[in-house]
Amino acid sequence: xxxxxxxxxxxxxxxxxxxxxxxxxxxxxxxxxxxxxxxxxxxxxxxxxxxxxxxxxxxxxxxxxxxxxxxxxxxxxxxx
Amino acid sequence: xxxxxxxxxxxxxxxxxxxxxxxxxxxxxxxxxxxxxxxxxxxxxxxxxxxxxxxxxxxxxxxxxxxxxxxxxxxxxxxxxxxxxxxxxxxxxxxxxxxxxxxxxxxxxxxxxxxxxxxxxxxxxxxxxxxxxxxxxxxxxxxxxxxxxxxxxxxxxxxxxxxxxxxxxxxxx
Numbered sequence: 001x002x003x004x005x006x007x008x009x010x011x012x013x014x015x016x017x018x019x020x021x022x023x024x025x026x027x028x029x030x031x032x033x034x035x036x037x038x039x040x041x042x043x044x045x046x047x048x049x050x051x052x053x054x055x056x057x058x059x060x061x062x063x064x065x066x067x068x069x070x071x072x073x074x075x076x077x078x079x080x
Numbered sequence: 081x082x083x084x085x086x087x088x089x090x091x092x093x094x095x096x097x098x099x100x101x102x103x104x105x106x107x108x109x110x111x112x113x114x115x116x117x118x119x120x121x122x123x124x125x126x127x128x129x130x131x132x133x134x135x136x137x138x139x140x141x142x143x144x145x146x147x148x149x150x151x152x153x154x155x156x157x158x159x160x161x162x163x164x165x166x167x168x169x170x171x172x173x174x175x176x177x178x179x180x181x182x183x184x185x186x187x188x189x190x191x192x193x194x195x196x197x198x199x200x201x202x203x204x205x206x207x208x209x210x211x212x213x214x215x216x217x218x219x220x221x222x223x224x225x226x227x228x229x230x231x232x233x234x235x236x237x238x239x240x241x242x243x244x245x246x247x248x249x250x251x252x253x
Contacts, residue, residue, distance in 0.1 A: 010086035017094055033215050034178035034207040040148035
C-alpha cells in the first residue's frame with residue numbers, strides 16, 4: 001500500500017515552485033527613460049483633469065456628505 | 081504519475097523560475113563611457129536623413145528629446161543659440177526625437193522652432209545604444225568621434241557649464 005503523505009510531497013513542492021515563478025512577473029524591468037511618453041500624459045497624474053476632479057468632489061459632497069478637504073470650503077446651506 | 085517523473089517536472093520548474101527571476105539583472109547597464117567612440121546614428125530626419133558619419137571632423141552635440149518632456153522644451157532656445165553662435169567654428173547639433181509617434185515631434189516643432197538637425201527615432205534603438213538614463217540627455221562628441229561629456233536633464237543653471245565644454249571642445253583641432 002502507498003504512503004499518502006509521501007505521494008503528496010512532490011505536489012506541494014511543485015505548487016511552491018510555481019508560486020515562486022509567478023513572483024518573477026513582479027520583477028520585470030521598468031520602462032526606459034525614452035519610453036515614458038504615456039506616463040507623462042496629464043491623465044496619469046492625480047487631478048490631471050480639473051473638470052473630472054470637480055465632478056468627483058461633487059459626488060462626494062452630495063452622496064457622502066463630505067465636502068471640503070480639497071482646498072474648497074464647505075457651503076453650509078445644505079443644498080448640494 | 082510516478083515519483084521519478086514528478087522530480088523531473090520539479091527540476092524543470094525550478095530552472096524555469098530561476099531564469100525568470102534573474103531576467104531583470106541582465107537588463108541593468110551603465111551609461112555610455114566618456115572617451116568611448118560614439119555609436120553611429122543613421123535615422124530619418126524632419127528635413128533630410130541624418131547620419132553621424134556626415135559630421136566627421138566636427139564637434140557634435142547629440143541631444144535626446146521628446147515632445148512630452150518639459151525640460152526638453154526649455155533646452156530648445158539654448159540649443160538654437162548654440163548652433164547660431166558656434167556653427168562657424170564647427171559645431172553641429174543633432175536632436176534625436178524619441179517620441180513613439182513621430183507626428184507628435186513635428187507638431188511640437190511648429191510651436192517650438194529649431195535651427196539644428198532633428199532626427200526621428202520612434203523605435204528607441206538609438207537611445208538604447210547610447211544608454212540614455214534620463215530625458216533629456218546630451219552627449220558632446222569631439223572632432224575625433226569620441227564622447228567628451230554626458231549630461232542628464234536640463235536646468236537653466238546648467239547652461240554656462242554646457243557652453244564652456246562645447247567652447248573647449250571646439251578649440252581642439
